[in-house]
Amino acid sequence: MSFKFAVGQHVEYTPIGTRSRAGLFTVTQHMPREDNSDRRYRIKSKLESFSRDVFEYSLSDEIGPANSYDLPLKGRGPRF
Numbered sequence: 001m002s003f004k005f006a007v008g009q010h011v012e013y014t015p016i017g018t019r020s021r022a023g024l025f026t027v028t029q030h031m032p033r034e035d036n037s038d039r040r041y042r043i044k045s046k047l048e049s050f051s052r053d054v055f056e057y058s059l060s061d062e063i064g065p066a067n068s069y070d071l072p073l074k075g076r077g078p079r080f
Contacts, residue, residue, distance in 0.1 A: 013052070
């Protein structure tokens with residue numbers, strides 16, 4: 001079975017079990033499948049200096065308007 005999201009595609013990531021808001025991320029890599037586990041992706045946000053490995057079920061291609069996400073201000077680093 002193939003991956004639902006393509007490398008380079010923008011996706012919305014919603015952390016499971018936290019009070020964090022959904023964020024806008026880019027798929028950077030398809031991760032190898034382990035046993036019969038769900039498909040995993042490596043994703044990256046412009047707001048973070050690190051990548052995340054996440055399961056496919058926590059991603060969506062239904063991206064909201066840009067103002068619904070915390071986006072970095074031009075010329076400044078990430079907001080925390």
